[in-house]
Amino acid sequence: MNQAETKGIILFRKDHKEKDMLVKIFTESSGKLMFYVKGAHRKNNPLTPAILPYTQATYIGKLNSEGLSFLNSAKYIHPFTHIQEDIFAAGYATYIMNLADAAIEDKVYDPHLYTFLYQALEMLDQGIDGQILTNIFEVQILQRFGITINWRECAVCGRTQGKFDFSSKYNGILCQQHWDRDFHRYHADPRAVHFIRLFSHISYDKIHSIELKDETKNAIRQTIDQLYEEYVGLNLKSKKFIDQMHRWGDVLKSK
Numbered sequence: 330m331n332q333a334e335t336k337g338i339i340l341f342r343k344d345h346k347e348k349d350m351l352v353k354i355f356t357e358s359s360g361k362l363m364f365y366v367k368g369a370h371r372k373n374n375p376l377t378p379a380i381l382p383y384t385q386a387t388y389i390g391k392l393n394s395e396g397l398s399f400l401n402s403a404k405y406i407h408p409f410t411h412i413q414e415d416i417f418a419a420g421y422a423t424y425i426m427n428l429a430d431a432a433i434e435d436k437v438y439d440p441h442l443y444t445f446l447y448q449a450l451e452m453l454d455q456g457i458d459g460q461i462l463t464n465i466f467e468v469q470i471l472q473r474f475g476i477t478i479n480w481r482e483c484a485v486c487g488r489t490q491g492k493f494d495f496s497s498k499y500n501g502i503l504c505q506q507h508w509d510r511d512f513h514r515y516h517a518d519p520r521a522v523h524f525i526r527l528f529s530h531i532s533y534d535k536i537h538s539i540e541l542k543d544e545t546k547n548a549i550r551q552t553i554d555q556l557y558e559e560y561v562g563l564n565l566k567s568k569k570f571i572d573q574m575h576r577w578g579d580v581l582k583s584k
């Protein structure tokens with residue numbers, strides 16, 4: 330492939346040899362690509378600001394469909410400065426990016442997921458509640474893992490209003506009248522199921538009005554954890570980190 334130009338988001342980077350770096354970028358035009366950046370640690374490397382963690386930019390280089398890609402330059406560099414400075418926001422951002430990385434193969438064109446990730450990071454950067462942003466991301470990206478769940482209506486009778494629980498037997502929700510159809514239903518907090526249903530189709534520009542009590546947030550967290558454990562089975566360090574983060578948060582609040 331020849332020299333190309335694409336928007337991209339830095340997913341992660343790791344040192345390679347003494348002075349070089351491998352940088353994984355989710356590009357809008359060609360999916361996730363691993364770039365070899367020669368002399369990344371050299372002083373005054375003009376690429377340095379463009380390859381910092383939590384950055385979006387327009388990258389110019391050789392985008393290869395086989396093997397590694399190569400970066401030549403970058404422009405319109407947009408650092409997510411709040412995320413770069415705030416350990417809590419960075420925790421959520423890292424986890425969200427790890428999910429995007431795990432959900433699809435490298436080099437797969439997916440501009441919709443690219444935009445979804447960009448919106449999530451942009452809103453995190455504006456200081457919007459990281460937990461709600463993350464939960465929406467988790468619920469909507471399930472589809473990319475090949476998991477289709479019917480959040481719309483009771484799997485038995487089609488009811489859309491009332492209290493619901495989740496059933497893996499039906500890959501969807503059951504209304505209270507049909508809870509007896511699945512002995513192993515999640516026994517989730519109906520408020521958690523209510524919000525997860527909402528999160529499954531809401532767009533990020535509509536979430537400004539959502540405010541949740543800690544109790545409801547915890548119930549949502551628990552239910553999504555159960556879903557991920559059963560359906561996705563990832564074991565991400567970044568997820569453990571945000572779980573721990575909540576515990577520090579509680580300690581800080583109680584002081």
Ligand SMILES: [Zn+2]
Nearest residue numbers: 483486504507
């Ligand atoms: Zn029903």
